[in-house]
Amino acid sequence: MKENKTLLKKVKSRMFGREANWYAYIFLLPWIIGIAFFVIRPLALAIYYSFCEVNITARGIVCEWIGFDNFQEIWVKDINFIEQELSFLIQVILQVPIIVIFALLAALLLNTNLKGKGIFRTIFFLPVIVVSGPIINELQGQGATSVASSDQMIVTQVISSFLPEWLVEPISGLFSQLILILWYSGIQIIMFLAILQKIDLNMIEAAKIDGATGWEIFWKITLPAIRSIILLNAVYTLVYLANSGTNGVINLISAAMLKATRGYGYASSMAWMHSLIVLVLLGLIFLMLKGKADAFLKKQKKIAKENKRRERQRRRWEADAKKRADA
Amino acid sequence: MAIKGNLANPRKFQKDQLKIYAVLIPITLIMVLPIVYIVNHAFKPLEELFAYPPKFFVTNPSFTNFFKLVSATASSTVPFSRYLFNSIFVTVCVLGFTLMFTTMAAFALSKMDFKGKKILSTMNDIGLYFVAIALQIPRYLIVDKLGMHDTYIAHILPIVVLPVGLLLLKQFVDGVPSALIEAAHIDGAGEFKTYTSIILPLVKPAMATVSILMFQEVWNNTETSSMYIDTDAFKTFAFYMQTLSSNTNSVAGQGLAAAATLIMFIPNVVLFITMQSRVMSTMATSGIK
Structure with a gap:
């Protein structure tokens, strides 16, 4: 009987992991x-549909397996997809850093003891509720999100004087969308503020007593402490940009979904390709923001390796010298 | 400079804070623009709505847009209040369920040890990265097959589990020190007690954030109404607003749309301002040193 029980326990723990974790499943259910x-x-x-030609008929959905045809068409025949995807890439590369850094700066400023900081904070978060939903489309349609156009002409001219042609348009577009970009940063500001308030003030005080300046404190204490949230914010921003309705790729997908010539199968393979690209970008963000934690250890390892190599070389030389001496 | 202010904690206004104001005030003005615009836009009479170049501020404010909106609703078969009730009911349900389920899942995923943890987290991530629009048709099929078509459940269930919410909450639960949970276990608290009296109070700010996000998602959602619901009486306010501005001819529709936007926008602002103070006030306490 007892044996039986322990056996049962063993089986259970093999199936579901270490003890007491029924609760985990209950919580997750x-x-x-x-x-x-x-x-x-x-x-x-x-x-499944991305490998099919999908037809929506009165009797339901009819699928016809066509293998990789959809994917092939996307990359080889469809000009729009690659073009939109490229502009999305440039948008991400330019906008994610701007949004994250702006949010961090805003959060740092809002974290000080200002008069009326409550009002400031509220106003900085307000765009969160404006940007989502139908309101933003109307605003954009009315041109309320861009800086006055005369300035933009000058900006474009200045930029084109020292940058290659293909970069001019995205960057000048950046200026015209500057306000919109600032509006996208509400949630990021909230998250930065939350983590900034969790930083141990004693640590900052200690650094201060040891003679650190505000600048040094920011780089040595604040920034390492908020690294995980920087990563989270970058990811959040990327996902938001990738799925927002203002994104050309998304428009392309939803248009293809309803088109008779393309159909849902085509749209879903396009969505898969888009997700794959987002995933690659995500991997890049992870590499950039997460890998740095081990930079010191990596350096140490490198140094150790180098020392070993030198040691080996020295020994070889010594052996050579000995051989020569023997000869 | 930010840290300095944080450190010295000046009680009153100081001269060296002026530079911070110099940065903050212009940005604040930019941030406020859309709200000012929405309010102004709703009060513009027809000729100003179509003025070229478009004007930012209203010159002759009038209530015509709102009167038109009211008269348009009076002629429809389902009363205005029904749509409003649907919206409120659906929003409350979704918010309640989401907060409960996601905090529970976040607790389990972040602080408990069990098999399949990695797979489940990855599943959430995949759900996060995938383009939501492309899931519309499969979702429709599932809703239809489960027999939820044309019920309130069709509004609620498909959006209860929001991957973004879990991502945010999990990050915050990760920040709760494991020592606190261990201490609770030693004091004899079960997993459920730990959840209600340790995790929930500590992640309140994150919950407030998620509920703001969720509210946007649900309140502005027209998709569930247009896809899963056929009977007018079960559709939501957002959907109704949308049909109003798109069905009526586009010129008159502009005014209606502007007024409807303002009406849709007000609950957002109210919730936001009440929640926002909570986000800030509960943030500071981490409970352990």
């Missing part, structure tokens, strides 16, 4: 059900 039905299953279906 509603979420798992939700995500299985409304995220994972649709995703799986979307994979």
